[in-house]
Amino acid sequence: MLLNLGTSLMLFISNSLITMYGKCDKYELSRQVFDEMPEKNVVSWSAIIGACLQNDRCEEGFSLFWQMLSEGSRPSRGAILNAMACVRSCEEADDVYRVVLENGLDFDQSVQSAAAGMFARCGKMEVARKLFNGIMSKDLVTWATTIEAYAKADLPFEALGCLKQMMLQGIFPDAITLLSVIRACSILASFQLAHIVHGIITTWVLP
Secondary structure (H helix, E strand, C coil): CCCCCCHHHHHHHHHHHHHHHHHCCCHHHHHHHHHHCCCCCHHHHHHHHHHHHHCCCHHHHHHHHHHHHHCCCCCCHHHHHHHHHHCCCHHHHHHHHHHHHHCCCCCCHHHHHHHHHHHHHCCCHHHHHHHHHCCCCCCHHHHHHHHHHHHHCCCHHHHHHHHHHHHHCCCCCCHHHHHHHHHHHHHHCCHHHHHHHHHHHHHHHCC
16 A cells, blocks of 8 residues: 555554544544554554544454554553543453553553543542542543543532532633533532523633
8 A cells, every 4th residue: 555665654654544544434444554564663553543433443442452562562642542542341441551550651641631531431430539639730621521420420419519629720611511510410400500500601601
């Protein structure tokens, strides 16, 4: 598929093609490029796992992550983040986080945030909250992930508590975060809370 180029340039082009086809919903072409590569690096693995994620092939992406490790590639931050997003069970979450610890990536804030979201998505809220509390500098994405997880787990008070803490730190919710907050209010069926959230929407989201 590619011309006879220098190894470094060929790797760069192949990795870029994998990413491009993945974003264009052409996973088969991403996989074709990947499979035809005579040499792969960790960016190649990260790109194909990301292509799986973008094309709803999480099981395949997770399998490729383990294949990468079995072939001796040390996981990069990008590969870990993509693998975490592919996780769908508590067992998978535990296994991936073990790899994070073994490779000393647990101090990376993006990895910490993704790990908290991963465990929350799997229903391990105590682990997720512990990781969340350990993040020194929380951004909107970190807060939003936790609020959404609490709302989906039918823990509305915890979701609203996170919203309050977030706003006290001067971080205000976007529309996506407020959808989770609305869900939490709906669980509680509280007119007072609904009215407060409506005020936040009017002030910070609507023009």
